[in-house]
Amino acid sequence: MWFGHCHSRHAGDDRERRPLRVKRSKTAGVSNETWSDIAGWYDALVEAGSGPHETALQCLLGLVPGMDGQAVLDVGCGQGLATRAVAEAGAARVVGTDSSEAMIGHARGHGGEATYVVDDAQRLARFGDREFDGVTCQLALMDIPDLDATLAAVRRVLRDGGWFVFVIGHPCFLVPDALPAQAADGRPAVTVTGYFDERFWRSKNPNGVRRVGNHHRTLTTYLNSLVRHGFALEEVAEPRTENHVPLYAEVPIFFAARVRAERR
Numbered sequence: 001m002w003f004g005h006c007h008s009r010h011a012g013d014d015r016e017r018r019p020l021r022v023k024r025s026k027t028a029g030v031s032n033e034t035w036s037d038i039a040g041w042y043d044a045l046v047e048a049g050s051g052p053h054e055t056a057l058q059c060l061l062g063l064v065p066g067m068d069g070q071a072v073l074d075v076g077c078g079q080g081l082a083t084r085a086v087a088e089a090g091a092a093r094v095v096g097t098d099s100s101e102a103m104i105g106h107a108r109g110h111g112g113e114a115t116y117v118v119d120d121a122q123r124l125a126r127f128g129d130r131e132f133d134g135v136t137c138q139l140a141l142m143d144i145p146d147l148d149a150t151l152a153a154v155r156r157v158l159r160d161g162g163w164f165v166f167v168i169g170h171p172c173f174l175v176p177d178a179l180p181a182q183a184a185d186g187r188p189a190v191t192v193t194g195y196f197d198e199r200f201w202r203s204k205n206p207n208g209v210r211r212v213g214n215h216h217r218t219l220t221t222y223l224n225s226l227v228r229h230g231f232a233l234e235e236v237a238e239p240r241t242e243n244h245v246p247l248y249a250e251v252p253i254f255f256a257a258r259v260r261a262e263r264r
């Protein structure tokens with residue numbers, strides 16, 4: 001019901017396969033729901049066991065460094081899936097933050113060692129300079145409007161030498177107008193167009209997370225923004241998975257990286 005679900009028929013929604021030149025209305029059938037509107041639905045989706053979320057979490061945990069004694073902030077924490085996992089991995093102090101009060105309510109409801117704070121990732125105004133050793137951000141950077149402001153805020157709350165691990169929907173394959181396809185040998189494939197057209201878009205899939213909307217950006221934008229905000233690339237990951245949709249054994253569903261805050 002999510003990124004993976006969408007891609008089983010289409011990269012972004014539940015449209016039938018059809019030629020690329022067919023024109024579609026840009027607004028008909030598009031949801032105007034917010035993250036708070038779908039918080040209960042999202043919590044139930046994650047708690048029921050979601051393949052894409054499991055893949056994202058494995059990816060995230062594979063990139064975080066040792067947790068002993070670490071103070072970690074989980075940005076865009078939603079109902080706290082990654083926050084709880086980071087706390088269970090042994091971090092000394094874990095805080096989850098999200099702009100949706102409803103999401104934070106669900107996160108608190110799941111208990112655990114982490115604490116939760118409502119805040120906007122584009123400012124992180126509730127947190128001090130250099131307060132954390134590490135920041136995680138699972139499946140949220142593409143949901144936040146201002147990437148530069150978010151990376152500046154993440155850099156500010158990190159100590160020099162601190163780490164930032166993020167997982168995003170793969171910007172090369174989860175492109176708004178991507179369409180399902182099939183290779184000559186029958187393997188699942190995806191047709192990508194409009195990659196360079198950075199924009200906010202909402203999936204028409206009424207059962208998909210991306211009906212709330214997200215910001216399509218090129219991989220270049222992500223990587224150059226990280227460099228501009230003083231992060232050095234250490235390791236990247238593009239998970240290959242068969243745990244939800246066959247397409248994602250052919251092309252990656254996510255892009256993830258660990259970057260390091262360089263000395264100011």
Ligand SMILES: C[S@@+](CC[C@H](N)C(=O)[O-])C[C@H]1O[C@@H](n2cnc3c(N)ncnc32)[C@H](O)[C@@H]1O
Nearest residue numbers: 035076077078098099100120121138139140143
């Ligand atoms: C796809 S959910 C991911 C939640 C969680 N990290 C997970 O892996 O399940 C995206 C989250 O980003 C949050 N979000 C969107 N814009 C935000 C902002 N400006 N500041 C903080 N959180 C934001 C949403 O409220 C939502 O909880």
